Every structure is written in structure tokens, then in C-alpha cells.
Amino acid sequence: MTFKTRLATALLLAVAATAAMAQPKVEGAWSRPTVQGQKAGGGFLRIESPTADRLIGGSSPVAGRVELHSMKMEGDVMRMREVDGIEVPAGQAVALQPGGLHLMLMDLKSPLKAGDRFPLTLKFEKAGEVPVQVEVRTAAPGGKAEAEGHGAHKH
Numbered sequence: 001m002t003f004k005t006r007l008a009t010a011l012l013l014a015v016a017a018t019a020a021m022a023q024p025k026v027e028g029a030w031s032r033p034t035v036q037g038q039k040a041g042g043g044f045l046r047i048e049s050p051t052a053d054r055l056i057g058g059s060s061p062v063a064g065r066v067e068l069h070s071m072k073m074e075g076d077v078m079r080m081r082e083v084d085g086i087e088v089p090a091g092q093a094v095a096l097q098p099g100g101l102h103l104m105l106m107d108l109k110s111p112l113k114a115g116d117r118f119p120l121t122l123k124f125e126k127a128g129e130v131p132v133q134v135e136v137r138t139a140a141p142g143g144k145a146e147a148e149g150h151g152a153h154k155h
Helices: 003-021
Strands: 025-031 040-048 053-059 063-074 077-083 086-088 094-096 102-108 117-124 128-136
Touching: 025 117, 040 128, 053 063, 086 094
Parallel strands: 025 128
Antiparallel strands: 025 040, 040 094, 040 102, 053 086, 053 117, 063 077, 063 102, 117 128
């Protein structure tokens, strides 16, 4: 192997290692079960990235589309709105959770059943696509009840 070939290989490995280190870490992805005929469900997870990035979308074979949403109180009414992105500051965790920022799985192809798992691909502005597995469960990791936050509101 020539010096130039070794140098090129070393540079490619360094670029690949840097890209892997900049990859956002996604943990605790979950969704609530849905009932027959329900066309949307929420998705919740925790993101942390070593570099600043922005979540801009997602996709999953279980849904026609994946949207990014926020929820906040306006007077006595909880309002849900689609957002075009969610900022992920460098080194800080961002929680997508019931009652706040979350994913909406729209046009569900079939009900989500407790105990099932499904693939979800998150799309980031800088990191690109990040695949995750979502667990369908009746409570958040750590035990928050179904009726809290997003599950208590009808859309």
C-alpha cells in the first residue's frame, strides 16, 4: 500500500468516525396503543446530540406520514400545533413527551398494539436519517400513566 493510499484511507476513517460521533443519540422511543379506526397516535422519545442539530421530520411504515407537534396551554385549552422543526442544542437532551413536543403518526395503517415494536426513521437537518425502534406501551418509561399529558386530550 502506498503512502497516498494509506493517507486517503486514514482520512476516510477519520471522517467516518467524526460523522458517527456527531450522530444524535435517541433513547426510550415509545408510543401508546391505539384502537380500531384511530388514524393518529403519538410518538415520544429523548434526543441528545454532541453537535447542534434540528429534527425536521420522520417516517415509518406504520403511518402515512410523521409530523412534529407541540402542545401548550392557551387559556384553559390545550392546543396542539404542527411545527416545522425541533431544535436539538449541542450536548443537551430534548424530550419529546406527552403534553409537550412530540411526534404524530398520521394515517395509521393499522392499530398500534401494546407490546408491539415498529421502525421509525427520524430526519435531522445535519445528521440525516437516524433509525430507531419504537415500543408500543400503555405507560411512559418510568411509569407515567396513560391518562397524563397527550393521552388525556382528544384530537
